[in-house]
Amino acid sequence: MNTFIHATLNVVFAILIILILGCLVIVIIKSLIILGQFLLNKKNQINGRGLFKTFIKMIVFMVLILCVVGVSQWSAFTPRIEGENSISELREVEFNGRKQWVSIRGENKDAPILLFLAGGPGGSQLAAVRYEMPELEKEFVVVGWDQPGSAKSYGSRKDLKPSNYVEDGIALTDYLRDRFNQEKIYIVGESWGSYLGIMMADNEPQKFYGIINTGQMVNFLETEVIDYTKALELSLEKGDTEKTARLIKIGKPPYYGVDVTWRSAEYLNYLTEEMNQNPEINNPGYETIRDILSPEYGILDKFNYLLGILNTFNDVYQQLYEVDIRETQSKLEVPIKFLIGRHDLNAPTSLAKAYFDLLEAPLKEFIWFEHSGHSPWINESAAFVDEVIKSKEAWHDLNSLSQ
Structure with missing residues (x-):
């Protein structure tokens, strides 16, 4: 089409x-x-x-x-990819009693599987990945996953816990391995998805070639405190008295209850605006309207796209304040590559670098994206895709040698 x-x-x-x-x-x-x-x-x-x-x-x-x-x-669909051996599907699956949706796209359905783990919790990036990194579909079968509580999978948000996402992610991995007859898959994790990918690979390392993470989350509470402090500092420097007053009113994280999303948005959106105005960053990032209007989402999905960001984030994020992967995932059995935006204000780069320095892994690499903020896969998509493809080549050889 x-x-x-x-x-x-x-x-x-x-x-x-x-x-x-x-x-x-x-x-x-x-x-x-x-x-x-x-x-x-x-x-x-x-x-x-x-x-x-x-x-x-x-x-x-x-x-x-x-x-x-x-x-x-x-009638929601993912656009067709031409070719005799291509695949372009949008389908509902069920794992652990939770119904959820995936998109599966690639020019060669026999190519390696790459699972993209979206940010959030509650975010959907089925369309965004297709728009921003179409070149990946030449090298991989790219799988987008609307995690429980996000957009097409919004109806599965009841009683969500971080551990549910890990269980469902591993179940999805097993489904992909069985369906495409592949021993292992690759992971790309973005923001919250970077934490989810590490947890999945830590639990079942034998199922993954490796992890490529961006917008790396390390310690969720420490991240929020750093972000809040930075936003307050910027508002004072700019003489933005209205924003300063609102930040002081909501107070420093952590937040609990029914308004976590709104309180966090006070400083997260402020930092996003700052990144959008930074001339060192290639482009402002997400095109939310374009993504919502994409054919992957029916009318109800379009509303749930926004509700997932508001409600699922609110319910799950406050369960993550005690997470610190420096303490719990200091050693991994799979290769990992960090693709980090130099100007990321949402996920502190200092925490990502500290985690990289202490992490033990068969192979690890840390690459700065000098013209990116929180989303190098959007800000410098061509370079990001190149690094993902390089990882496929290097890690496949590494796994072959270890067998």
Whole structure:
């Protein structure tokens, strides 16, 4: 399916969302008017037949809305890759009683498997990886995973714990190994995904060629304190009294309860804005609107894309404050490569470098991306892809020698 059709579908989905929202508002207002008339004993203003017709119209309209949403969910897809041995799938899978979605894309379905672990918790990057690093599909079968509680997998967010993600990630790895008849796979972990990848490989090292991590998370609470302090420092330097007051009001992390996302956003968004304005960084990063409007997501998925960021992050992140992989994962049995943005303000580079220095691994490498912030895979995507491909070549040989 060509680019024009993709763009047209995006526009159609956007228009449908606007229309549905508008129609829902009309239905709600009409219902409130009818209810109000009854409560005020103004039954004489509405005869029985007119009232019946009004409710029938509302029911029909709501059924139409559900049909439109259902069709959009059913028709979601990942763009086709041409070629006799190519693969381009968007499918639902179930691991450990949790239903979730994956995209599987590659020009050669016999190529090595690369599993991309998105940031979050609660983030979805099915479309973003396809847009930003299409060259990976020439060398790998690239697997995107909507983890429980994110976008297409939002319905599986009940009682989520960090350990659930590790269990599901390993179950997904087993599914991929069995389906494609491969002994091991590669991992690319981004931000929260960098921690998840290390945990998966630490638990089942025999299933992975190695890990390529970016936006490395090391100690979640220490990260938040550093980020908060940096944001407060920047607001004072800029004379941004309003931001300074808000930061002082929310106080230093950790945060618990139902507003973790909103409190964290006060300084994380501020640091993101700072990176977006940094001329040393190649581009501002995520194109959220483009990604949400991508054909991988039906109308309900598009709403859940945002809800995952808000609610799943809120529920899971406060469970991570005691994590420090310098203490618990100081030795790995698989190769690891860190691709770190020099100007990353969200995941402190000092912590990533400290972890690298103490880490024991069969092979380890730390590479600075001089024109990147938190997302080198977006800021310097071509160089990032080159490093991933180099890892495939080097680690495959290393694993062959060790057998």
